[in-house]
Amino acid sequence: MTPSDRELAGRVAVVTGAGAGIGVGIALALADAGAAVAVADIDEAGAASTASRIVDAGGQAMAVRADVGDSAQVEAMVRTTVEALGGVDILVNNAGIATTELVEDLAEAQWRRVLDVNLTGPFLCARAVLPHMRAKGWGRIVNVASVAAKRISFTAAASYTASKAGLLGFTRHLAYEVAPYGINVNAICPGPTLTPMYERNADEQTRRERIAMVPKGRWITPADHGRVVVFLCSAGADALCGLAVDVDGGSLLGWMPWAHYMTKRKRK
Numbered sequence: 001m002t003p004s005d006r007e008l009a010g011r012v013a014v015v016t017g018a019g020a021g022i023g024v025g026i027a028l029a030l031a032d033a034g035a036a037v038a039v040a041d042i043d044e045a046g047a048a049s050t051a052s053r054i055v056d057a058g059g060q061a062m063a064v065r066a067d068v069g070d071s072a073q074v075e076a077m078v079r080t081t082v083e084a085l086g087g088v089d090i091l092v093n094n095a096g097i098a099t100t101e102l103v104e105d106l107a108e109a110q111w112r113r114v115l116d117v118n119l120t121g122p123f124l125c126a127r128a129v130l131p132h133m134r135a136k137g138w139g140r141i142v143n144v145a146s147v148a149a150k151r152i153s154f155t156a157a158a159s160y161t162a163s164k165a166g167l168l169g170f171t172r173h174l175a176y177e178v179a180p181y182g183i184n185v186n187a188i189c190p191g192p193t194l195t196p197m198y199e200r201n202a203d204e205q206t207r208r209e210r211i212a213m214v215p216k217g218r219w220i221t222p223a224d225h226g227r228v229v230v231f232l233c234s235a236g237a238d239a240l241c242g243l244a245v246d247v248d249g250g251s252l253l254g255w256m257p258w259a260h261y262m263t264k265r266k267r268k
């Protein structure tokens, strides 16, 4: 396959929070599918490292420092990307944060910051890229929510659960608004993925208990998420609009450890 035959050749993608964890897997996968990638992160060194990995592998990428919770920085991120790479066709709202307090101990500033980054951030980024997508009559927005959006978070605070549930509402509403312009908006709901965030928030015991709840019996990887995001941006996903795709190894299917489920049943 020549570079121009690849599914996303000629497309420009912005991936937020792509300096570490899941965002790295998504940025690498989009680049592998032929897209030029603006690697955005509040952590400049992390963004630069992901962009270098893409360029070293023969792809096109640039690093942009931006805090997605700050509208001026988001506008600047999109301007820089359009000037350097010629447009924005794909936006992946991946940047997210989590804290772990109980509601009674949660400071208002902590609640607001999580909502700012996880929910207002995707709104600000989408608002900034939509005129560029509408002008081309083509666009793809993928919001990285969480399985916590559909139940609760086992490792993060109520602010996190609320922000991710809100993000699914935003996904559906925006998908409806912009579908006629050739812009598809969908979400993925990652299950447990060993990233710096997960390692910060879950000790060894929590990790063992959590993985026991995943029927596939393994951690989800950033590369798993990358492949699904590429699919959501591909021609094959053109009819998908406002969906929340669980990339979770089946962990939302049940509420008890799989091994415990099996002890209640005899295999013939």
Ligand SMILES: NC(=O)c1ccc[n+]([C@@H]2O[C@H](COP(=O)([O-])OP(=O)(O)OC[C@H]3O[C@@H](n4cnc5c(N)ncnc54)[C@H](O)[C@@H]3O)[C@@H](O)[C@H]2O)c1
Pocket (backbone or CB within 6 Å): 016, 017, 018, 019, 020, 021, 022, 023, 040, 041, 042, 043, 046, 066, 067, 068, 069, 094, 095, 096, 097, 117, 144, 145, 146, 147, 148, 189, 190, 191, 192, 193, 194, 195, 196, 197, 198
């Ligand atoms: N790891 C999991 O198990 C898991 C599960 C469900 C959902 N998610 C979601 O996936 C996304 C990525 O999570 P992760 O585990 O890779 O996290 P991570 O903390 O490992 O990496 C997140 C990246 O986002 C960047 N970031 C943080 N705040 C930012 C801001 N304001 N502006 C720009 N960049 C910012 C960080 O610098 C970091 O590079 C998040 O939205 C998270 O909620 C993760």
